[in-house]
Amino acid sequence: MTSVQDHWSYDKLIPSDLDIGHAAIEELMNALGSAAWEGSDLFRIHMAIEEAVVNAIEHGNKRDANKSVHIVFHVGTDKVTMSIKDQGAGFDHQNVADPTEDERVDQPRGRGVMLMRELMSEVHYNELGNHVTLVKFKSPPAEPE
Amino acid sequence: MSTYRRITVGDEGGVSLVRFVDKKIVDSGSIEQLGEELNALVTVEKRNMILLNFDGVDFMSSAALNKLITLNNKVKAAAGRLKICGLRAEIKEVFTITRLDRVFDLRKSEADAIEAFKL
DSSP, X not given: OOOSSEEEEEEXXXXXXXXXXXXXXXXXXXXXXXXXXXXXXHHHHHHHHHXXXXXXXXXXXXXXXXXXXXXXXXXXXXXXEEEXXXXXXXXXXXXXXXXTSTTTTXXXXXXXXXXXXXXXXXXXXXXXXXXXXEEEEOOOOOOOO | OOOOSSXXXXXXXXXXXXXXXXXXXXXXXXXXXXXXXXXHHHHTSOOOEEEEEOTTOOEEOHHHHHHHHHHXXXXXXXXXXXXXXXXXXXXXXXXXXTTTTXXXXXESSHHHHHHHHTO
C-alpha cells in the first residue's frame, strides 16, 4: 500500500531470473528519478540493490526456477526502503570475511555485503540471512563552491 | 586481431587502449562476455600493457568489478601492466571503499595514463 509519504511502492514475488530482477531494479530507478533522487544517491542505491537482487537469485535461490524472490520497494521523497527475501538457506551475515584484507583484496569475489553496508544508510538482515532490508536517506544538497 | 562486442581495442604507443561499449555494465550475460573478451586480450592476443578507459561508463556492478580483478591478475602473471583511467567519481568511490584503489593503478586521464606507462 502506498502511504502519504511514499511516492511509489512495489511489492512482487518474482521468479529466480536475473532479467526479471533487473526489470524490477529498472522500475525502482525510474521511480527514484520521478521522486527527484539524483547523482551519487542514485548510483549508490543502484549499486546496492543490484547486489541484493543478484545475491538473492544467484546465491540464495541458486537460480532454482521453483524458488521465488519477494521484492518490496517504498520510494519516498527523502527515504527509500528496499526489502529482498529469497527462499535459500541464508548465510552467516555477521561473519563475512573482510574483502579489503591483504590476502583477499585481489580475489574476484566477496564484496557485495560490504558494498551494501558502505553505500546504504542502514542494512538489516533477518537471523537466517535470506532477507535483507536496505534503507537510504537522501543526502543533503552539496554546498555551492 | 579478435572481434569484440563489449569492448573496442586500439593501440597507443605500444599500449592496448580498451574502451567499453556499454554505458551500464550490469547485464549478467554481457558481463560474462566482457570477462571473456578482457581475458582474451592477455591469453589469446598476448597483450600485457593494457589501459582500460572508462570514459562514458555510468555504472558497473561488482560482478563487472570482479572481471577487472581477474584481468589484473592475468596481466600481472604475464609480467605486464594494467592501468585504469576515466572513472566517474561514484565508480572511483567503489574502488576506494573496497580498497581496490591499492590493487589498480588509477589515473585521471588517458594522456596521464599513457605517460605513466613510459615511466
